[in-house]
Amino acid sequence: MSKPILKVHQLTKHYEVKATNKLFSKPTSVRVLSDVSFELMEGETLSIVGESGCGKTTLGRCIVRGMDATSGQVMYHTENEEEIDFLGLRGKAFKKYRKNIQMIFQDPYSSLSPRMSVYDIISEPLLANFKLSKAELDEKVTLIAEKTGLNVSYLKRYPHAFSGGQRQRIAIARALISQPRLIVCDEAVSALDVSIKAQIINLLKDLQKQFQITYIFISHDLSIVQNISDRVAVMxxxxxxxxxxxxxxxxxxxxxxxxxxxxxxxxxxxxxxxxxxxxxxxxxxxxxxxxxxxxxxxxxxxxxxxxxxxxxxxxxxxxxxxxxxxxxxxxxxxxxxxxxxxx
Known part of the structure; x- marks a missing residue:
C-alpha cells in the first residue's frame, strides 16, 4: 500500500485588495483558498479541476512555495520517513528539500528564459543544488533530454527556435533533472494542439512509471483528467x-x-x-x-x-x-x- 508523500492541512490564501475609486477605503480581504486539506499518496496522480478563478493555480503555487500561503501546513514526508512542514523551511533546510518538489507551468515560452540556451535551462537546477563536474553535468543533461524526446543536437539553441510541444518538453526536462519526487503540472498541456497533448500526456505517464513520480495535475480539460488521474479533486x-x-x-x-x-x-x-x-x-x-x-x-x-x-x-x-x-x-x-x- 502506498504511503502519503504530502499532507495539505487547512491551506489558506488571502489577498488584500483596495478599491481604486475610493480614496480612503479599507482593503478588502479576498479568500482565494479557504482551508484546503487533502492527502497525496506516493506515486499517484491527483488532478485538480474547476472553472477559472476557483483557486487551482494558487493552490499549486502555494504548495511549491511559488507564493506564500496566508496560513496552513504542507507536510512533506521525506524518503527517511520524516514529516516536515515544507512551508516552514528556511535557508539551507529549504534548499535541501526544494529540489524534491518541482512545477511545470502553463505557458512554456514565458517560463523559459529567452536569454538562456536549452542546455543552460535544463542544467540550471543541477548547478543550484549539486556540485558536479562538467562531464557529469553533460551526461545528466543529455540523458534527460533523450528521456523527454528532445534532440540532443538542439541543446545549444534558444527557446524561440522551438514549437510549443518542444518547449513543453524542455520545461518537463528542467523539472525532472533534479530527480524530484513530486511535480505540480499547472495546465501543462492546455496551450498545445490535440496531437501534441496526447504525446505530452503519454510522456508524463511513461516518466511517472520510470522514475516513480507523484503528480498534482491542474487542468480544466476533463477528458485529459479522466485519462491521466488516479483521483480527482473538484474546486x-x-x-x-x-x-x-x-x-x-x-x-x-x-x-x-x-x-x-x-x-x-x-x-x-x-x-x-x-x-x-x-x-x-x-x-x-x-x-x-x-x-x-x-x-x-x-x-x-x-x-x-x-x-x-x-x-x-x-x-x-x-x-x-x-x-x-x-x-x-x-x-x-x-x-x-x-x-x-x-x-
Whole structure:
C-alpha cells in the first residue's frame, strides 16, 4: 500500500485588495483558498479541476512555495520517513528539500528564459543544488533530454527556435533533472494542439512509471483528467467540494457542481445526446461570498439549509469526499460510456 508523500492541512490564501475609486477605503480581504486539506499518496496522480478563478493555480503555487500561503501546513514526508512542514523551511533546510518538489507551468515560452540556451535551462537546477563536474553535468543533461524526446543536437539553441510541444518538453526536462519526487503540472498541456497533448500526456505517464513520480495535475480539460488521474479533486471558490477516485467521480458524481462540469464533457458518439446543465446566475464574488454553501446561488437542488449552513467535506464511503448536505440523497448523472450511452 502506498504511503502519503504530502499532507495539505487547512491551506489558506488571502489577498488584500483596495478599491481604486475610493480614496480612503479599507482593503478588502479576498479568500482565494479557504482551508484546503487533502492527502497525496506516493506515486499517484491527483488532478485538480474547476472553472477559472476557483483557486487551482494558487493552490499549486502555494504548495511549491511559488507564493506564500496566508496560513496552513504542507507536510512533506521525506524518503527517511520524516514529516516536515515544507512551508516552514528556511535557508539551507529549504534548499535541501526544494529540489524534491518541482512545477511545470502553463505557458512554456514565458517560463523559459529567452536569454538562456536549452542546455543552460535544463542544467540550471543541477548547478543550484549539486556540485558536479562538467562531464557529469553533460551526461545528466543529455540523458534527460533523450528521456523527454528532445534532440540532443538542439541543446545549444534558444527557446524561440522551438514549437510549443518542444518547449513543453524542455520545461518537463528542467523539472525532472533534479530527480524530484513530486511535480505540480499547472495546465501543462492546455496551450498545445490535440496531437501534441496526447504525446505530452503519454510522456508524463511513461516518466511517472520510470522514475516513480507523484503528480498534482491542474487542468480544466476533463477528458485529459479522466485519462491521466488516479483521483480527482473538484474546486469551487477556493474550496474542495468533491474528492474521489477518478472512476467513481466520473461515473457517479455526488456534488451538483461536479455534475454540471461533467455535463460539458464532449461525447465521442455523435448519435448520443445528453442534457447540458447550464449553471444560471452569476459566479460568486470571492471578496463577498454567499452565505452557507457557496454554490447555492447556482444550484438547482438548493434548500433553505444550503443557504444558511455551509457543508463540511465528509467521507461518504470508498474514499469519496463531498461537501454537500444531500450528497447521498441526490441521484446525479455522471459521464455515460459504452453501450449505456446508446440506450
Amino acid at each position: 469551487h471558490l477556493g474550496r474542495i467540494v468533491e474528492l474521489a477516485p477518478v472512476d467513481a467521480l466520473f461515473d457517479a458524481p455526488k456534488h451538483p457542481y461536479t455534475e454540471a462540469l461533467l455535463s460539458a464533457v464532449p461525447e465521442p458518439d455523435p448519435d448520443y445526446k445528453k442534457e447540458r446543465i447550464i449553471l444560471e446566475g452569476e459566479v460568486p464574488n470571492p471578496a463577498n461570498p454567499p452565505s452557507g454553501c457557496h454554490f447555492h446561488p447556482r444550484c438547482r437542488y438548493k434548500t433553505d439549509r444550503c443557504v444558511q449552513q455551509a457543508p463540511e467535506l465528509q467521507d461518504i464511503g470508498s474514499k469519496h469526499y463531498v461537501a454537500c448536505h444531500y450528497a447521498e440523497q441526490l441521484n446525479l448523472r455522471g459521464v455515460v460510456h459504452g453501450e449505456a450511452a446508446n440506450q
